[in-house]
Amino acid sequence: MLKYIGTQELQQYLAHHPLEQVIGELSTYIEADYRRWPQFEKTARLAAHSTLGVIELMPISDGTLYAFKYVNGHPRNTHQGLLTVTAFGVLADVDTGYPRLLSELTLSTALRTAATSVLAARYLARRDSHTMALVGNGAQSEFQAIAFHALLGIDELRVFDVDPGASAKLCRNLAAYPALRVIQAGSVAEAVRGADIVTTVTADKRRSTVLDAGLLEAGMHLNAVGGDCPGKTELAPAVLEAARVVVEFEPQSRIEGEVQQMPADFPVTELWSVLTGAAPGRTSAQEITLFDSVGFALEDFSALRYLDAHLGHGFHQSIDLIPAPADAKDLYRVALGGSKISSVPRAARANA
Amino acid sequence: MLKYIGTQELQQYLAHHPLEQVIGELSTYIEADYRRWPQFEKTARLAAHSTLGVIELMPISDGTLYAFKYVNGHPRNTHQGLLTVTAFGVLADVDTGYPRLLSELTLSTALRTAATSVLAARYLARRDSHTMALVGNGAQSEFQAIAFHALLGIDELRVFDVDPGASAKLCRNLAAYPALRVIQAGSVAEAVRGADIVTTVTADKRRSTVLDAGLLEAGMHLNAVGGDCPGKTELAPAVLEAARVVVEFEPQSRIEGEVQQMPADFPVTELWSVLTGAAPGRTSAQEITLFDSVGFALEDFSALRYLDAHLGHGFHQSIDLIPAPADAKDLYRVALGGSKISSVPRAARANA
Numbered sequence: 001m002l003k004y005i006g007t008q009e010l011q012q013y014l015a016h017h018p019l020e021q022v023i024g025e026l027s028t029y030i031e032a033d034y035r036r037w038p039q040f041e042k043t044a045r046l047a048a049h050s051t052l053g054v055i056e057l058m059p060i061s062d063g064t065l066y067a068f069k070y071v072n073g074h075p076r077n078t079h080q081g082l083l084t085v086t087a088f089g090v091l092a093d094v095d096t097g098y099p100r101l102l103s104e105l106t107l108s109t110a111l112r113t114a115a116t117s118v119l120a121a122r123y124l125a126r127r128d129s130h131t132m133a134l135v136g137n138g139a140q141s142e143f144q145a146i147a148f149h150a151l152l153g154i155d156e157l158r159v160f161d162v163d164p165g166a167s168a169k170l171c172r173n174l175a176a177y178p179a180l181r182v183i184q185a186g187s188v189a190e191a192v193r194g195a196d197i198v199t200t201v202t203a204d205k206r207r208s209t210v211l212d213a214g215l216l217e218a219g220m221h222l223n224a225v226g227g228d229c230p231g232k233t234e235l236a237p238a239v240l241e242a243a244r245v246v247v248e249f250e251p252q253s254r255i256e257g258e259v260q261q262m263p264a265d266f267p268v269t270e271l272w273s274v275l276t277g278a279a280p281g282r283t284s285a286q287e288i289t290l291f292d293s294v295g296f297a298l299e300d301f302s303a304l305r306y307l308d309a310h311l312g313h314g315f316h317q318s319i320d321l322i323p324a325p326a327d328a329k330d331l332y333r334v335a336l337g338g339s340k341i342s343s344v345p346r347a348a349r350a351n352a
Numbered sequence: 353m354l355k356y357i358g359t360q361e362l363q364q365y366l367a368h369h370p371l372e373q374v375i376g377e378l379s380t381y382i383e384a385d386y387r388r389w390p391q392f393e394k395t396a397r398l399a400a401h402s403t404l405g406v407i408e409l410m411p412i413s414d415g416t417l418y419a420f421k422y423v424n425g426h427p428r429n430t431h432q433g434l435l436t437v438t439a440f441g442v443l444a445d446v447d448t449g450y451p452r453l454l455s456e457l458t459l460s461t462a463l464r465t466a467a468t469s470v471l472a473a474r475y476l477a478r479r480d481s482h483t484m485a486l487v488g489n490g491a492q493s494e495f496q497a498i499a500f501h502a503l504l505g506i507d508e509l510r511v512f513d514v515d516p517g518a519s520a521k522l523c524r525n526l527a528a529y530p531a532l533r534v535i536q537a538g539s540v541a542e543a544v545r546g547a548d549i550v551t552t553v554t555a556d557k558r559r560s561t562v563l564d565a566g567l568l569e570a571g572m573h574l575n576a577v578g579g580d581c582p583g584k585t586e587l588a589p590a591v592l593e594a595a596r597v598v599v600e601f602e603p604q605s606r607i608e609g610e611v612q613q614m615p616a617d618f619p620v621t622e623l624w625s626v627l628t629g630a631a632p633g634r635t636s637a638q639e640i641t642l643f644d645s646v647g648f649a650l651e652d653f654s655a656l657r658y659l660d661a662h663l664g665h666g667f668h669q670s671i672d673l674i675p676a677p678a679d680a681k682d683l684y685r686v687a688l689g690g691s692k693i694s695s696v697p698r699a700a701r702a703n704a
Contacts, residue, residue: 072449097424338363
């Protein structure tokens with residue numbers, strides 16, 4: 001039987017483990033996996049594009065474990081009360097091909113994206129950073145805010161969204177963090193002015209310009225999370241020209257990241273080499289750095305490893321997705337297993 | 353909530369619907385989808401190879417529905433009591449990216465493979481075919497036997513496997529079909545001699561020669577199911593040279609099928625064009641035809657459509673793989689949903 005972690009199981013786990021602690025632990029798993037980058041078989045994700053969005057499959061393997069995530073991105077979904085991003089994934093054994101864990105990854109994607117943003121910022125933002133602009137106040141925003149506050153020392157947040165209702169929602173939710181001063185800005189410019197870090201988490205299936213070069217200030221770290229597929233960007237090209245750009249997996253980011261707007265030889269650095277010290281992090285107080293985040297399968301591999309390890313012994317169900325026949329060459333007998341005269345035992349089902 | 357069809361749900365369905373009827377209905381769905389081939393966005397599957405096997409993701413979309421299957425192939429798994437092939441898949445809506453059905457596909461793969469084999473044979477084998485050789489008597493074999501007997505009129509089956517225990521198992525299982533005469537052959541040659549159709553469903557991760565050209569007879573139809581990835585074939589190259597070869601999706605079959613052994617310009621015909629009449633089926637009684645089957649995502653798309661339509665109103669569970677927040681921009685509130693003070697309603701869980 002396969003382990004199953006649904007929304008309910010993760011909610012139960014989070015009721016006993018604070019979000020910021022989970023994001024911090026995830027960050028550790030993600031860093032450990034990025035640091036052993038050469039061990040992974042890496043490929044750009046398989047994307048099926050349509051007018052309204054994209055559905056992607058993101059596989060990766062380290063030779064022992066195989067993982068993949070299914071994820072969609074449909075910016076207009078919220079108009080019909082649906083999430084812009086939903087996801088789920090599976091962790092499997094390479095030697096047998098058997099899946100071992102099926103898990104929700106909608107919540108977990110928000111957690112691992114924030115964890116990766118903080119991980120990158122640890123190496124790229126100025127050490128004394130304490131103010132962050134947060135542009136885009138939708139589903140991802142609380143996770144980014146909490147991660148940067150609890151794990152990187154951000155104590156002032158300037159939030160902005162074209163939907164004032166979203167900003168109000170974010171402010172309400174962050175009231176639980178009294179040490180974080182939250183200011184609702186009237187524009188992107190107002191949010192960004194004087195900020196150490198600028199996080200953009202907007203959703204729009206086009207080449208938008210949330211941030212233009214005129215808003216840049218020396219020493220800023222830009223955490224560009226929202227743009228993440230061809231034709232979907234947040235930053236004006238001049239912003240990239242002014243910054244040192246760090247990406248996750250270059251072949252994928254050339255297609256999907258902000259750098260899709262630049263020539264193919266525009267210099268970028270992969271995150272793993274910054275983490276291992278092969279490439280420098282921030283090189284001066286004046287430097288403008290950009291983490292051009294699109295989401296890479298390694299982060300979901302880490303998340304699934306984390307879920308398997310931390311929730312796999314209490315906060316999970318069993319699911320009969322894969323049959324367990326008495327004779328592995330007799331699948332036919334499994335097919336007949338539902339008949340009254342069959343001797344195949346019924347699969348046990350754990351109750352909620 | 354997502355619909356879930358596990359092993360148990362499919363067993364219950366099959367207890368009320370005979371295997372041969374289900375395979376026949378699947379065959380109809382598969383033919384209908386192959387006939388609208390140009391509507392599908394097609395890609396070769398994403399394969400992660402290892403010494404012991406392969407794990408593949410097989411996505412496909414017709415612009416309205418998106419489907420993918422996860423499947424593994426590990427020929428040595430049976431040595432440890434595990435299935436050689438396990439699988440599961442998801443059907444999703446293209447316009448929202450939301451998955452609608454998660455289903456077991458281990459049993460369903462055996463069903464849809466047999467359905468596709470019969471579909472191809474309907475156009476390629478001689479009309480008066482009544483004897484079939486079945487080489488490889490493992491997990492797939494009963495489904496092939498039952499499909500060809502019930503849907504194509506095969507009344508004599510000559511079975512062979514290097515493992516006599518597997519042959520004995522197959523013979524025992526087919527005793528439920530008294531109109532099918534089953535003969536246990538002492539060799540491949542004995543099984544194949546005088547057969548109208550030869551089905552090979554062996555599992556060995558190498559270039560083996562189950563069938564060599566010396567065993568071919570005029571008019572035979574070869575249903576080559578076992579070989580299905582690079583370095584894994586069943587037929588000697590001379591067999592392909594003697595036959596008219598039909599494949600599912602040429603770009604994928606050039607890599608994975610028996611035709612991987614031939615030059616890149618070796619002529620093949622795609623199955624869809626035979627089904628629509630754009631290319632001929634069998635052209636003479638003497639012709640040797642070969643359906644070089646590897647498994648294509650369209651067949652799983654059809655299977656998932658079938659499962660959604662036929663089991664989706666009674667033989668399924670609900671699963672909380674994707675959250676359903678009250679406010680689609682407030683995923684944070686879902687994360688807090690497990691706490692006692694939360695007002696988010698608990699996801700309902702249907703019991704077995």
